[in-house]
């Protein structure tokens with residue numbers, strides 16, 4: 001792996017933490033210890049807790065404007081998503097300390113799930129510039145899907161970046177239904193419980209996709225639009241995704257009901273997507289999702305809204321700290337053109 005950018009000697013660091021993330025209770029204490037470890041290496045570290053959902057984006061944006069070199073998202077993937085939304089197209093890098101329920105980005109980065117060990121590994125990280133995804137509500141020009149009208153957005157319009165993936169359909173319906181208290185109590189099992197509860201009656205939706213201009217229609221149970229590979233911490237829907245290739249990977253699961261969904265899961269777990277004729281796989285810069293009925297959408301594990309939505313890649317737009325054990329299969333072999341990432345920031349001492 002090639003380092004994209006030199007580490008500042010005494011970086012200014014802000015740890016943004018979600019006090020309600022995950023199931024642990026003494027997060028602040030272990031984050032203070034992580035901060036001390038970094039301070040011992042000359043890093044200038046501050047901590048700030050979020051007060052409400054959505055806070056972390058503004059905190060990260062302000063930190064970047066104030067010359068902070070690294071903003072550390074201490075929480076789960078929802079917190080990582082909020083922080084990165086404040087850092088896209090800035091000079092400030094994203095790092096993570098895993099304190100959430102699933103911690104997919106931390107796993108992709110090869111970090112231990114223990115905050116202290118993850119902090120120690122972060123000292124050895126390299127700066128890399130990566131792509132992110134962007135998802136926006138859209139008003140389709142096509143008013144019809146076969147002979148029926150295309151659904152118009154009924155919820156507030158959204159415009160959001162994502163680092164890991166977005167899901168459309170069944171997984172987003174599950175995400176929307178998991179209650180925060182249940183997630184706190186049961187952890188990842190809350191998702192399994194919800195999936196079983198709604199799976200019996202879930203029906204595939206008629207969807208029209210436009211993938212880089214190419215029209216594709218069908219009845220889909222769900223689709224994953226991946227910027228990276230790992231999903232749910234255990235499997236890979238978008239197993240060919242590279243985080244610096246200027247493309248999003250799209251894995252579509254076809255079907256009318258969940259009856260045969262276990263077969264699709266076997267294909268996904270055994271990484272034989274390409275041999276399953278009910279799984280379609282694409283790579284593209286832009287994907288439009290249109291449907292007769294509004295279909296739920298989640299980004300990086302949190303419910304976002306409903307179709308119609310437009311997904312597109314924002315190439316080379318985010319600096320991230322990449323520890324030595326990060327999954328190498330996420331990066332293309334060649335050194336990418338870094339000109340679109342903001343130039344390195346100079347620490348004002």
Ligand SMILES: Nc1ncnc2c1ncn2[C@@H]1O[C@H](COP(=O)(O)OP(=O)(O)OP(=O)(O)O)[C@@H](O)[C@H]1O
Pocket residue numbers: 017018019020021022023050051052053054055074075076077078079080082099100101102103104301302
């Ligand atoms: N102070 C806060 N009070 C209430 N909600 C918050 C606060 N700070 C952040 N949140 C919200 O909590 C949501 C979940 O947090 P987060 O993703 O960090 O943890 P998690 O859900 O336990 O982990 P994972 O996403 O890995 O499963 C985030 O989407 C965020 O919007």
